[in-house]
Amino acid sequence: MxxxxxxxxxxxxxxxxxxxxxxxxxxxxxxxxxxxxxxxxxxxxxxxxxxxxxxxxxxxxxxxxxxxxxxxxxxxxxxxxxxxxxxxxxxxxxxxxxxxxxxxxxxxxxxxxxxxxxxGDSGIMQVRNVFDHTKAWGTNTWSRGNGQAAIHNHANNIRTVGMGEFNAVLNGVPFTTRHNDYRLNKAHSTSKEYGATEPVDFPPVPSSVLEKVTVEEQIEEMREYFKAFAEQNKRHRDYEPYFKPVLAYMQGMWTVNTDTVEEPFFSDRHSIEADTWFQLQEDVMASLWGGKKDVNENLATLPTVIIGVNEDGSPRMAQWNYKILTHPISFDIPLNRFRPIDDLSVMVRNFKNLEDLAKTRSCRFQLNPLPKDEPYDGVWREEQSTGYVNYLEQLMKEVPGLDNYPADIKDDFFGAAPLQEPDDSSDELNTGYYHRYYSLSKRDASGFSKSARGFADANLFVAQNNQSKVAPIRLRQCYRRNCEYDEMRVSYAVPLEILYLTPLHSWNPYDIPFNAEDADFPAKGSDGRLTRDGRDDPDKAYNGASEKYYYVTPAELFESGELERDSADTTKDSVYVLDSDGVSRRTVASGMRIFLPEIPGVGNVRTRYPIFPVHQEGSAYYKEFSALKDVVRVGAKYAHLYDQPLGGLSTDTPAGSEVFTFAMRQAVGKGPHVHTFKLTGNQILALRKGAAYPGYTIQLESSTAASHSHTLVVWMKPHSSGVYIRTCDGRTSTCRDGHPFSTDCLDCPSRLLDP
Structure with missing residues (x-):
């Protein structure tokens, strides 16, 4: 041996x-x-x-x-x-x-x-800052110069929506995007394949426009449709089939691919400039340490984390990634659903009041929360909870998670009853679509039967999926000494903006040929070089249209050039393009804009409405600041809060701000007991006005008595005094424990509840 x-x-x-x-x-x-x-x-x-x-x-x-x-x-x-x-x-x-x-x-x-x-909550934090100011409010926040979330125009691209870089947070994950410039693509309608998308359909051209013989006549008729849309007047022209709202949203997810970079989503202008995640992180670190940006804005800070440890001690890694997609809304969104948000730093920086700010790129909007199936008169009712069923929730629940539109998942982990819809219908909730609120099969330890995703995140929309490329989280539940494990895969989302697609995406009255194979073809000369620039010359006019050079709208539709230009815009005021007969036509871009150029008799029509949430709004500091902002901006309404009279304003409590207590009638089902709830004077006035529109309601939670509470929907009946309960925990007659549906106000002044 x-x-x-x-x-x-x-x-x-x-x-x-x-x-x-x-x-x-x-x-x-x-x-x-x-x-x-x-x-x-x-x-x-x-x-x-x-x-x-x-x-x-x-x-x-x-x-x-x-x-x-x-x-x-x-x-x-x-x-x-x-x-x-x-x-x-x-x-x-x-x-x-x-x-x-x-x-x-x-x-x-x-x-x-x-x-x-x-x-803070899920939302956008900050866009890139490129200048200084003597005041803190003078530098960029989530608004850059003249564009919320760094939005801008690439209307010369057929499907590109301009949006720059920004920092964001989704469910506690901080990250920085590349320059986004997302496409008008949606999740696939039939395939569950991870990342499968398809183009959003453009609205058709109204038949009354196409029936016109001359281009001039078509232009005149097209203006009438834009006039009807801008004025929301369907009697003038039925614009709704031709002006389609689309929701743009950002979703984030932890993926198992921690090696090779996976492009977040397709953009014809930008992509991440790295082959591996490690290389990307090194490039980002160099940029952050040196303070020098990537001139192409193609770097993104996307974290890699350890999400668990295997039995042999090796870590289970996960890579964060994000996507921006769009979803065609199944119903019309009236323009009076939007209200400008008073971002004070933006208002002061632009020297504009709220009304004027709404006419600029720098404005962010809020959607009226009243559910879409309730009568809507365009009036905002202040100082009330948006409820578990509200307009934004209804929009986002149309958006699928990573299993795309065929998603059909029930959250029934550990053998528990599946989560239910939060509308008291007892229908099982399809958690493969984005949602915030849900109903439990039984009340929780705090006595509530409804809850929201996350601990205190007002903007967290969650959807489950069954994608193997998404990192799973292991869930353990023990019954006595027997423990079971299950896995869950999720993604998170927030809304970004509402876009209105118009007939201009499809209207081509000059019959300009479209080259789908070569995006640069319109700019190529006879020698193949990019020598055409859109000038009024047969050798310089663009030779047809393509995805990158989509100029097919007659310039005569408008009477001005592009509105409120940004340095990132690529849209020219007007160009000349050769039609199918080789005739040079003066045209403008037909893609997505924030504002259209001015239309005679109509004005500048807005087609992009940013509605994204801001991360900082979820902090206790911002909530205090928001309250202070209202007290300062609407002094008369809140004058009673001042210790000393301010500018002659009375400090007596106005009826609109005063809080009144209502008592439900006594129940005997769990022993005699009474619940109370509170309404402000403004809410009561809104209910009184809503009595003329049967169906206007306010959702709230009662006080706790006999170890339980009730979810109530209250209203005021037409021609009747008093506040009534419309539903109690989803029931339409009496509460489960016998409370009748009439209530008594304990401290209301006389005639406050009169019709």
Missing amino acids: VKLKWERQVHQVSALGTTLHSVPCARYIYSASDGYKIISAINSLRMAELSGWLRILVTSLILVSCVYADGLQQIQSGILDVVEPVISEENVRMQAIMKIYGQAVSWQQQIIMDRIRME
């Missing part, structure tokens, strides 16, 4: 103090009788001076060096008896330590994200 010759011995090679005697760490030579020689190249190592991890590594190398060089994988018995137990024990110890370290890092990451959740 061949014997190994030891030249040195080492002691205490274990990282945890295990002593290994008679193990070589210098050169040893296997007998040359059969022609094999193994040399260990770890001479002159002083094991006691090595770190714990290196000692474990060296111990492992000793075992590896005992393998035959010809790959027979046979370990000499003289070494095996000594090394094998030590290596086996070291592997176990190393796995245990790695597992602890991995879990600690994972939890540290979760603590950081949870702290971010405590500081």
